[in-house]
Amino acid sequence: MSDPVITLRKVTAELGGRPVLRGIDLTVGRGEVVALLGANGSGKSTAVRSIIGQVPLTGGEIEIFGTPRRRFRQWARVGYVPQRTTAAGGVPATVAEVVSSGRLSRARFGLLRKADRDAVGRALDLVGMADRAKDSVDALSGGQHQRVLIARALAAEPELLIMDEPMAGVDLASQEILAATLREQVATGASVLLVLHELGPLEPLIDRAVVLRDGCVLHDGPPPKAVGQHALPGHDHVHPHSAADAEPIRTGLLS
Amino acid sequence: MDFLAYDFMQRALLAAVLIGITAPAIGIYLVQRRQALMGDGIGHVAMTGVGLGFLLSTSPVWMAMAVSVVGALIMELIRWYGKTRGDIALAMLFYGGMAGGVMLISLAPGGSTANLQSYLFGSLTTVSPSDVTVICWLAAFVILVTVGLRRQLFAVSQDEEFARVTGLPVRALNLLVAVTAAVTVTVAMRVVGLLLVSALMVVPVAAAQQLTRSFRATFVVAVAIGVVVTLGGTVTSYYKPVPPGATIVLLTIAVFIVLTLLATPLARRRARAATTPAGDPAECAIPGQQAPVPSVRG
Numbered sequence: 084m085s086d087p088v089i090t091l092r093k094v095t096a097e098l099g100g101r102p103v104l105r106g107i108d109l110t111v112g113r114g115e116v117v118a119l120l121g122a123n124g125s126g127k128s129t130a131v132r133s134i135i136g137q138v139p140l141t142g143g144e145i146e147i148f149g150t151p152r153r154r155f156r157q158w159a160r161v162g163y164v165p166q167r168t169t170a171a172g173g174v175p176a177t178v179a180e181v182v183s184s185g186r187l188s189r190a191r192f193g194l195l196r197k198a199d200r201d202a203v204g205r206a207l208d209l210v211g212m213a214d215r216a217k218d219s220v221d222a223l224s225g226g227q228h229q230r231v232l233i234a235r236a237l238a239a240e241p242e243l244l245i246m247d248e249p250m251a252g253v254d255l256a257s258q259e260i261l262a263a264t265l266r267e268q269v270a271t272g273a274s275v276l277l278v279l280h281e282l283g284p285l286e287p288l289i290d291r292a293v294v295l296r297d298g299c300v301l302h303d304g305p306p307p308k309a310v311g312q313h314a315l316p317g318h319d320h321v322h323p324h325s326a327a328d329a330e331p332i333r334t335g336l337l338s
Numbered sequence: 339m340d341f342l343a344y345d346f347m348q349r350a351l352l353a354a355v356l357i358g359i360t361a362p363a364i365g366i367y368l369v370q371r372r373q374a375l376m377g378d379g380i381g382h383v384a385m386t387g388v389g390l391g392f393l394l395s396t397s398p399v400w401m402a403m404a405v406s407v408v409g410a411l412i413m414e415l416i417r418w419y420g421k422t423r424g425d426i427a428l429a430m431l432f433y434g435g436m437a438g439g440v441m442l443i444s445l446a447p448g449g450s451t452a453n454l455q456s457y458l459f460g461s462l463t464t465v466s467p468s469d470v471t472v473i474c475w476l477a478a479f480v481i482l483v484t485v486g487l488r489r490q491l492f493a494v495s496q497d498e499e500f501a502r503v504t505g506l507p508v509r510a511l512n513l514l515v516a517v518t519a520a521v522t523v524t525v526a527m528r529v530v531g532l533l534l535v536s537a538l539m540v541v542p543v544a545a546a547q548q549l550t551r552s553f554r555a556t557f558v559v560a561v562a563i564g565v566v567v568t569l570g571g572t573v574t575s576y577y578k579p580v581p582p583g584a585t586i587v588l589l590t591i592a593v594f595i596v597l598t599l600l601a602t603p604l605a606r607r608r609a610r611a612a613t614t615p616a617g618d619p620a621e622c623a624i625p626g627q628q629a630p631v632p633s634v635r636g
Contacts, residue, residue, distance in 0.1 A: 135503045136502060136503075137502065156505065158504055163499075163500060163503035165497065165500055172370040172371070173371065173372045174370040174547060174553055174556050175547050175552060175553065176492070176496065180552060180553050184497075184500070187493055187501075187504045195489070219552070222551075
């Protein structure tokens with residue numbers, strides 16, 4: 084891991100006076116796919132939001148592409164997918180309009196040239212939403228909505244993707260499309276940090292899992308083996324289930 | 339069209355059109371951020387400015403602008419820092435602004451709350467040539483911001499957190515929206531009055547979105563509605579003894595109701611188009627059963 088794209092050292096943060104991160108160390112290497120796991124309230128979303136500068140730090144340091152976060156300006160290299168239950172604003176907006184806003188980091192003075200519009204079209208193609216470009220985002224299902232948010236992040240053609248629970252509330256068809264999209268991004272050399280509740284269909288892509296509990300890193304290494312509900316229909320990915328070594332890792336970490 | 343022969347009507351119509359354009363143009367971003375009532379709040383705060391203008395014998399319009407810009411900036415700061423008690427702080431700002439205006443004007447020599455009437459409800463036909471010049475400059479500023487920075491403002495108003503990660507200066511843009519809204523309120527003060535200005539910022543946008551699916555179309559239709567109702571209200575008040583401000587607002591609400599009634603069948607057709615085929619093939623039903631679309635939101 085000679086060339087990290089994200090580095091967190093002894094990061095602490097609080098929300099409303101309550102410590103949420105209590106000294107997190109985390110690195111994401113170039114081309115690596117790292118999953119941030121943990122129960123609700125373990126601090127995984129806060130960790131991600133501290134990286135993008137949405138949560139102020141009380142201690143420690145964060146570097147993005149080797150630059151301290153405070154001085155980092157090359158946001159076009161970062162694609163961010165926020166955690167969302169609803170992304171619609173108070174005014175109608177089309178899928179293309181929402182995805183275009185992801186291109187602003189590359190567009191000078193907010194002018195979208197042909198190359199920018201092409202990039203938006205490619206991002207929509209990647210998530211299989213090109214035919215819905217002119218539809219209002221209000222008319223989409225939760226899964227389609229999430230695909231739009233991911234297209235928005237991809238519109239800037241980022242080298243690093245940061246995703247907060249991209250699979251939450253997403254139907255199976257969309258999950259498969261998202262997994263395929265991510266696979267393509269990783270194949271082209273993108274680095275990914277994603278917050279997940281469970282590994283799900285993304286499991287084969289993940290190089291490393293970092294498990295948080297109470298704002299501390301509990302596990303940093305190969306992803307825990309999937310058991311239980313991952314054996315349900317719909318999880319058609321094939322991987323050897325060995326109940327003996329799977330069970331102990333899973334227990335207490337993710338439930 | 340004999341009303342066009344009068345200078346005061348020409349000025350009134352010009353002022354009305356400029357308000358018809360600018361109020362929905364900035365209002366759409368407030369509606370998008372779900373801050374539809376911010377214009378109303380700024381209007382209340384501007385009252386203190388009007389009162390201060392009377393007390394210091396300076397122009398109430400410029401004082402109202404200065405005070406409402408400060409008020410809008412404070413509201414924006416409260417939105418950042420006062421997450422839990424923010425609404426209480428805003429309520430105090432609104433009603434403090436209103437009460438301050440009434441108090442200051444009663445302290446002014448020869449001042450009474452009767453002076454407030456034209457600022458509260460507008461007095462379009464008394465717009466002077468110098469008023470028109472001011473309104474033109476301010477309207478140019480508002481149009482420049484709302485059209486020139488539409489992509490940035492759209493991104494910030496749609497999803498602030500994401501906008502920050504695209505490197506946009508989110509705080510500066512939010513402050514710019516607040517200042518632009520304050521400017522619009524004071525510009526519109528002469529036309530519809532401080533108490534009714536928020537209606538022109540919000541209702542044309544709400545009416546437009548009954549018909550539209552995109553932000554761009556909503557913007558265009560809302561501005562068109564704004565121009566039609568401000569012109570319509572002004573002309574009506576020429577022929578009938580009705581106050582132009584109230585006429586404009588009631589016309590806007592009438593347009594909203596008509597468009598809503600017209601749009602209901604349209605929305606139904608669109609909903610049907612959205613749920614039939616071309617959707618997700620994953621959610622197919624067991625034969626003989628209606629496709630259960632799983633609700634993903636709690």
